[in-house]
Amino acid sequence: MLPFLARRLLYAVPTLFAVSVIAFVIIQLPPGDYLTTLMADWAAQGGAVESGMVEAMRERYGLDQPIYVQYFKWMSGILLQGDFGMSFEYGRPVSELIWSRLGFSFLLAFLTLLFAWAIAVPIGILSAVRQYSVADYIATFIAFVFLALPNFVLALGMMYVMSAYFGQSVGGLFSAEYVDAPWSLARLWDFLKHVWLPVFAIGTGSLAALIRIMRANLLDELRKPYVTTARAKGLDEFRLLMRYPVRIALNPLISALGWILPAAVSMEILVSVVMSLPTTGPLLLRALLAQDMYLAGSLILLISVLTIIGTLISDILLALTDPRIRLQ
Template sequence: MLAFIVRRLLAAIPFMFLVSITVFILIQLPPGDFATSYAASLSAAGEYVDQNTIAELRARYGLNDPLIVQYFRWIGGILMGDFGYSFQWNSPVSELIGERMGLTVLLTFATVIFTWAVALPLGIYAAVHKYSIGDYIFTFIGFIGLAIPNFLLALVMMYFAVVWFGQDVSGLFSPEFRNAPWSWARMVDLGKHLIIPILVLGTASTAGMMRVMRANLLDQLHQPYVVTARAKGLSEARLLTRYPIRIALNPFVSTIGWLLPTLVSGEIITSIILSLPTAGPLLLQALLAQDYYLSGAFLLLLCMMTVVGTLISDILLVLLDPRIRYS
């Protein structure tokens, strides 16, 4: 297992290098650059566009340099721990993405825990009690969860929170804690504000995972090894937890690799509606403004999360299913 982990980590180095090239090319594909986007925003606002100012911006940020020079300046800084300087915000990229990425990872992992905590027992119950009233109820709820868009659910929950309870649920902090230093009171306030984003982001994932768990477990319940174990007198609870559930969990574990970046990139609209200070809205603004230092850093971090998530899922699969060996 240790040799497998080392091989995967070494293989991730050229992979991330190729990803960085792809990210940089994708960012440069739209016509123009940050200077032209800045000039277009000024024109849209009815302000005068000074061409000398635009030329100074290009010279200041090296936008006139060849793309190969811009790429190696960008990737060289990242290797030295410098993610560059944001054109749009006039701030170091590391300062902009630091707290936002931390809050995004916290929200993502909380959503994953909520998804698994709800989808696993409901999927197991629906499979064991197939075609029962509970199975039909959970199936109906699952279809509703899959059908309702996250942004619509966010709007509905915000409406009921304001109209029925008189609570402002936008953002991740109350006004008095937004710029306050970290403390126990700020963490408690963050936990209260995480409830609605977790419910909104986890609804569709929970519904989908519940259906997957039900289908996988149904495939295992009628396998010969289950019938044999039941005939030998093994209790139903021990039978389920020892054999079929472990095997049915494989798809859950194997999806960690893409689940993490999917939740990060899929929460953009929800974060905008709920005014969440996460990575999604900032990434969208950086892409629209062609701020390639900021957007490139976000995209690289998402790809890194995919690599790390896939490695974690592979390790957990070995621990979960003894039939899987990477040696």
């Protein structure tokens, strides 16, 4: 088991390096830089921009240096000092901006994952065991609807319904009086009253995909000879189902952790903008639009780290649940 984990951790190092290079290059691909965007904003507001001032700012921010110099400066700061650089637009350290929002993003992703798994597994089992029944058709229809429906559209619809018909406060993760309040039971309860709506809006896409994966894999297992043999020996149907086919059918869902965690973070970008959530989503969107390269690159790097963590967790769980992986 330890050599297995060591190999996975070793693979993560070059993967992170490659992702950081690709992310930094992609952010630099659009013409211009942060100062180009800033000058366009100033011009739109009728302000005059002096070329000498722009050049001074470009030199101050290091934007006059080649891209590889900017990249190595950024990465050396992260690796040696834990410094992600300065945000051009906010004029504050990137780490300060990120850590204030990252906790809510991770919590939202975790709750979304629990929500998707808790509903997808039993519905997928029911849909496979009762194939072509009314329950199967309903589950399949709901799954396809949620797959086709954009998350932010669902969020907008839910916000309207909850506000217009139930009078509930929508938008954000807290009511106005609890936004800056210290944590207490009252603030926790207020958080729980608000968080279910973005969790549902973000998690429906993953939920629908997981239902289809669970159903397809369990149907494949139920047709195998070992299931027929176990039934012929008189094994109880529920015990047979849970002990063998469901355990094996869960493997693809466990391996899906690698993409569900970052997918939840990336899917929450538009939902967070629509619902005014204090997460990294709106921050990343604004950083990309403004070409705030250190802020955008750091957020993309953290999402990549989340992907690697999710993949590592899925590998560990697969090794624990399936002896064939450990032996291999």
